[in-house]
Amino acid sequence: GDSVTQMEGPVTLSEEACLTINCTYTATGYPSLFWYVQYPGEGLQLLLKATKADDKGSNKGFEATYRKETTSFHLEKGSVQVSDSAVYFCALRGEGANSKLTFGKGITLSVRP
Amino acid sequence: DGGITQSPKYLFRKEGQNVTLSCEQNLNHDAMYWYRQDPGQGLRLIYYSQIVNDFQKGDIAEGYSVSREKKESFPLTVTSAQKNPTAFYLCASSVNRARRNTEAFFGQGTRLTVV
Numbered sequence: 001g002d003s004v005t006q007m008e009g010p011v012t013l014s015e016e017a018c019l020t021i022n023c024t025y026t027a028t029g030y031p032s033l034f035w036y037v038q039y040p041g042e043g044l045q046l047l048l049k050a051t052k053a054d055d056k057g058s059n060k061g062f063e064a065t066y067r068k069e070t071t072s073f074h075l076e077k078g079s080v081q082v083s084d085s086a087v088y089f090c091a092l093r094g095e096g097a098n099s100k101l102t103f104g105k106g107i108t109l110s111v112r113p
Numbered sequence: 114d115g116g117i118t119q120s121p122k123y124l125f126r127k128e129g130q131n132v133t134l135s136c137e138q139n140l141n142h143d144a145m146y147w148y149r150q151d152p153g154q155g156l157r158l159i160y161y162s163q164i165v166n167d168f169q170k171g172d173i174a175e176g177y178s179v180s181r182e183k184k185e186s187f188p189l190t191v192t193s194a195q196k197n198p199t200a201f202y203l204c205a206s207s208v209n210r211a212r213r214n215t216e217a218f219f220g221q222g223t224r225l226t227v228v
Binding site for chain 2: 036045046103106
């Protein structure tokens, strides 16, 4: 079945550092890929998405490119801020008509001033 | 404003009691979902519904029940049969589950604690 693997965390960075959070997936065909963010005590918010190979999703300075050849969707940001501290989830929705949204385990990012 | 409302935000339950978590959306979405979140385990799907009066079990449905009598509402009951109910519960909705490129919108969650 479909699965999403995220790098182990937590991750702690200083403000203005570069961020990369790795995400790889297993799915048949061409799934849609998503990054969600969860701030403390809240639900998940969609950060960005990509629906076909080589698409780049971007939002709030974050970017991720759908790499079919490496089955990856790594999240990147050139300069993180304290306000980016949150839990980040990679997710996919498969091609099938009744496919579900499958999440990775999430990774906690802490940015210190 | 359109969105998903979960209530209550915090809920305490005694062992052996059933408890119902509320989820209401005004986004006119057909599909609704319940997830359970535990530390280090990501989100696990409990139940989902694609249309009124229809719902299906997810990956961890045992000890839970749902109903979908109205498009806007998808309440989750945590029964006494759920052996480890303490968790953060998230409700979500989407335009249509069959449309693979549509994202899910989430509520703010309910933290259930068994005392």
